[in-house]
Amino acid sequence: MKKNVVLHLAVLVVAVCAAAWLAKDLKKQQDDFCKSRAMLSKTPLAGFHKLLADIKWMQFIQYCGRTEKFDDQTVAEINVMLEELFRLDPDFGKGYETGAMMIYTQDPKNAIALLEKAAKNPMLKTNWRIPYLAGFVHMRQVKGQSQADLEHARLAKVYFEQALGANASQGYVLSSLIRAEAALMPGKPAKLAELMAWQKYYESRRMPMSGMPGMPSVPGGMPGRGVGLPPFSMDSMAFYGPDRDRVINRIVSLAQQCRAELPDNAEVTKVTGEVVGKLLADTHLCPHCYAIYGASDRFCKDCGKPVAVYGVCTKCGELLGGGKFCAHCGQGAAKK
DSSP states (O other), rough: OOOHHHHHHHHHHHHHHHHHHHHHHHHHHHHHHHHHHHHHHHOOOOOOOHHHHHHHHHHHHHHHHHOOOOOOHHHHHHHHHHHHHHOTHHHHOHHHHHHHHHHHHTOOOHHHHHHHHHHHHGGGOTTHHHHHHHHHHHHHHHSSSSHHHHHHHHHHHHHHHHHHHTTOOHHHHHHHHHHHHHHTTTTTHHHHHHHHHHHHHHHHSSSSSGSSSOOOGGGGGGEEETTTSSSSSSSOOOOOHHHHHHHHHHHHHHHHHHHHOOOOOOOOOHHHHHHHHHHTSSSOOOOOOOOOOTTTTOOOOOTTOOOOOOOOBTOOOBBSSSSBOOOTTOBBOOOO
């Protein structure tokens, strides 16, 4: 019986040593194949580094769960735990996300460094939450319009664009990108800057960007991405449906707020007039209060003032149904 135990222990030791040797050899081959990996991870511990990383993660969660106050000492201990975790598994995406959120209020510098490191990891390039959180923490540091604030806004914009490129379906990522763009317009009222940023985005999406002046063409006719490209240079596909309507509604809402809050501001009057004038090609707005109105409406439902009628038959005045002829009198459906 004792002999069997000793034999089993000997086999286990040999297996662990063999696994450690194999892991070291595989690590060297991996580093030769992908140079960036050498900077991200150390040699696996007998092949058990993922298991050890899971144990470290559970310890981290338990520690945070029983911590009532996040002071400097607590954050320092969390940073040590996270450093040990990522040495074992540099691709632990959830660890970067949760770890940064646990420390960012007390230690934003290390939270940003943690997320920036993760954003550069090629194994995590499809994780849109990491660059989004990096942009979020940068934007939380914007308190005014100093050079430091503008640099945080610029970096936030870069990370929000990265997040949007990885998952363009997240509406709040786009909204965050717009806020970062607005923060890069110092000296303008906040609402007006946001309005101008939304309008810039709207125009970039409704126009085929591959043919725009200054936009480099790439194979397949899609616009390029990279340093120095115009703002919002994501792929310009068809911009219709709910997304388009949501953007238009946001622009209209901001224009109304600007006019209501700053009625005597000459720049606000000029910019809102220009923005609404451009939108008139795509939608119908009341010229008095900027509310959107529908086909056959003769008066604005919000302010009661007359508006230009559209979508009705020129002969009988009935609402057109979208066909070639009026369904009420047979007149050719030329819209009024």
